Amino acid sequence: MFNMMNWTMSFQLKLLLLIVLVVQYSKATRPSLFHLFGSTNEPQGDSTTWAVLVAGSNGYDNYRHQADVCHAYQILKRGGLKDENIIVFMYDDIANDPSNPRPGVIINSPNGPDVYAGVPKDYTGESVTTDNFFAVLLGNETAVQGGSGKVVASKPDDKIFVYFTDHGGPGILCMPTGPFIYANDFIKVLETKHAMGTYDEMVIYVEACESGSIFEGLLPADLNIYVTTASNANESSWGTYCPDMSPPPPPGFDTCLGDLYSISWMEDSDSEDLRHETLEEQYLKVKMRTYNNHSSEGSHVMQYGTLGISKETVSVYQGSTPGSFSAKPFQSSDSMGVVNQRDADLYSMWKRYKKLTEESQQKEELFNKIKEITAHRAHLDGSVDMIKGYLLGNELVSVRDEGSALVDDWGCLKSMVRTFEKYCGSLTQYGMKHTRTFANLCNNGVNNKAMDEATKHTCSSYKMGRWNPAIVGYSA
Structure with a gap:
C-alpha cells in the first residue's frame, strides 16, 4: 500500500508539473502549442476574427491605396473570414474613373488579377471619416454616420486585424473627408477598446509616411496590440509598380498600382502557407523587401506594442487556405522601382502629360x-x-x-x-x-x-x- 501511495503521489506531482509547463508554454508561444495537437491555430470555439481595412485617400492618382485595400480583402476572404466580419473603408472612385484603362477593375500588381470584385462597400465617399473609423473600431453603432452601419461587434475572445494605407505625416494619418487621424486620438481609441474588454488580441498594419510616429512613445505594451508600420517616425514610405519603373504596370496605367510595404506583406500572404508562418517571420521578410535592397529608396519597417503576439501565426488574423496559392513566390532581394508617396501624384500626372x-x-x-x-x-x-x-x-x-x-x-x-x-x-x-x-x-x-x-x-x-x-x- 505504501508503494502504491508513493506511486500515486509521484504521478500526481508529475501530472501537475506537466500542466504548469503546458500552460506556461501556451502563453509564450500559442501557435506552437496548438500545432502539437494538429490545430491550424485558427480562433477556437466561439472566437471570431474581425478585420477593418482603410484606404484613406481618394483620386485616381492615389489609385494604389484603394488597390491595396481591395487586395487585402481578397486575402482575408480567401482565408475564410466572412464579409460580416470584414469592414472596408474606401472612397470607391477609381474603378470607374475615366482614366482607368480597365473600367470596373482594380489591380494591385502588373500581372495581378482583379481585386475589386466582391469587395464590400461599407464606408465610401463622404463616409470615409476619422469619426466613423473610430466608431467602427469601438463597435459604436449609434456614432456611425452613413455607410453600412457595420461595426466591430467583437467579444472578449475575438481577434482583430486592422490595415490602414494612405498618406501620413508626423503624428497624423490622412483621411479624404474631415479632420485627419491624430496619433493621440487613435491611441485613446485603442486604450478604450482594451478597457472595454471586447477583444483578445489585435494586429495593426499601417502604410504611410512617418507611420512610426503614430505609435512611437505612445502605444503601451500591455494592450495586447501588435503593430507594424511601413516606415519609422522620420521617413517617407514608397509607391511602387509605377509607370516606367521596373516592374511597370500594364500599358494604359499611368499611376502606381501599389505601395512597397503593402505589396510586400500581401504578396507574402498570397504565396505562403499562413498556418505555418508567424507574424514575426512575415515582419522580417517585409522589413527586408521594404528596405529595397539597402537602397536610399526604401524605408525601415517598425514594430510596436505587445511584441509577443508576433510569435503567433499569420493565419490567426488573415485566415488560411492550404494548397491554393496562385501568386508568384515572394521575392525579398529584388530592388523595386519606387516613388516617394508625396510625389506619386505629380509623377503620374507628368507621365500622362508626356503621352x-x-x-x-x-x-x-x-x-x-x-x-x-x-x-x-x-x-x-x-x-x-x-x-x-x-x-x-x-x-x-x-x-x-x-x-x-x-x-x-x-x-x-x-x-x-x-x-x-x-x-x-x-x-x-x-x-x-x-x-x-x-x-x-x-x-x-x-x-x-x-x-x-x-x-x-x-x-x-x-x-x-x-x-x-x-x-x-x-x-x-
Whole structure:
C-alpha cells in the first residue's frame, strides 16, 4: 500500500508539473502549442476574427491605396473570414474613373488579377471619416454616420486585424473627408477598446509616411496590440509598380498600382502557407523587401506594442487556405522601382502629360493643374520656413529624445495646424510633412497668439483658391 501511495503521489506531482509547463508554454508561444495537437491555430470555439481595412485617400492618382485595400480583402476572404466580419473603408472612385484603362477593375500588381470584385462597400465617399473609423473600431453603432452601419461587434475572445494605407505625416494619418487621424486620438481609441474588454488580441498594419510616429512613445505594451508600420517616425514610405519603373504596370496605367510595404506583406500572404508562418517571420521578410535592397529608396519597417503576439501565426488574423496559392513566390532581394508617396501624384500626372497629343486642350489643362499643385506646395514649404524663423529665429530649438512622442500637448499641435490652414490654405497630403515643425513650436513654448500673428503676417496676401479649408475642410 505504501508503494502504491508513493506511486500515486509521484504521478500526481508529475501530472501537475506537466500542466504548469503546458500552460506556461501556451502563453509564450500559442501557435506552437496548438500545432502539437494538429490545430491550424485558427480562433477556437466561439472566437471570431474581425478585420477593418482603410484606404484613406481618394483620386485616381492615389489609385494604389484603394488597390491595396481591395487586395487585402481578397486575402482575408480567401482565408475564410466572412464579409460580416470584414469592414472596408474606401472612397470607391477609381474603378470607374475615366482614366482607368480597365473600367470596373482594380489591380494591385502588373500581372495581378482583379481585386475589386466582391469587395464590400461599407464606408465610401463622404463616409470615409476619422469619426466613423473610430466608431467602427469601438463597435459604436449609434456614432456611425452613413455607410453600412457595420461595426466591430467583437467579444472578449475575438481577434482583430486592422490595415490602414494612405498618406501620413508626423503624428497624423490622412483621411479624404474631415479632420485627419491624430496619433493621440487613435491611441485613446485603442486604450478604450482594451478597457472595454471586447477583444483578445489585435494586429495593426499601417502604410504611410512617418507611420512610426503614430505609435512611437505612445502605444503601451500591455494592450495586447501588435503593430507594424511601413516606415519609422522620420521617413517617407514608397509607391511602387509605377509607370516606367521596373516592374511597370500594364500599358494604359499611368499611376502606381501599389505601395512597397503593402505589396510586400500581401504578396507574402498570397504565396505562403499562413498556418505555418508567424507574424514575426512575415515582419522580417517585409522589413527586408521594404528596405529595397539597402537602397536610399526604401524605408525601415517598425514594430510596436505587445511584441509577443508576433510569435503567433499569420493565419490567426488573415485566415488560411492550404494548397491554393496562385501568386508568384515572394521575392525579398529584388530592388523595386519606387516613388516617394508625396510625389506619386505629380509623377503620374507628368507621365500622362508626356503621352498626350501636342497642344491638345486636355494636355494644357493637365499642365495647368500640375503648375497649380506645384505652386501650392512651394507656398507651403516657404510659408512654414518663414513662420518657423519668425517664431524661433536663431534660438536653440528643443529636440525630442529618440523614442519619444512627437509632442506632449496635442491640443496645441491641432491648434497650430488649424491656424496655419486658416491663413495659408490646406496642408494637403503633401504638406502633412510639416506637422513636425508645428509640434516643435509647441514643444518650445510658442503660444497660439504668437502663431496667429506670425501666420497672418506670412500668408495674408495668399489666394487659397481650391485649397481654402472652408471648402476642402480643416485637417484638425
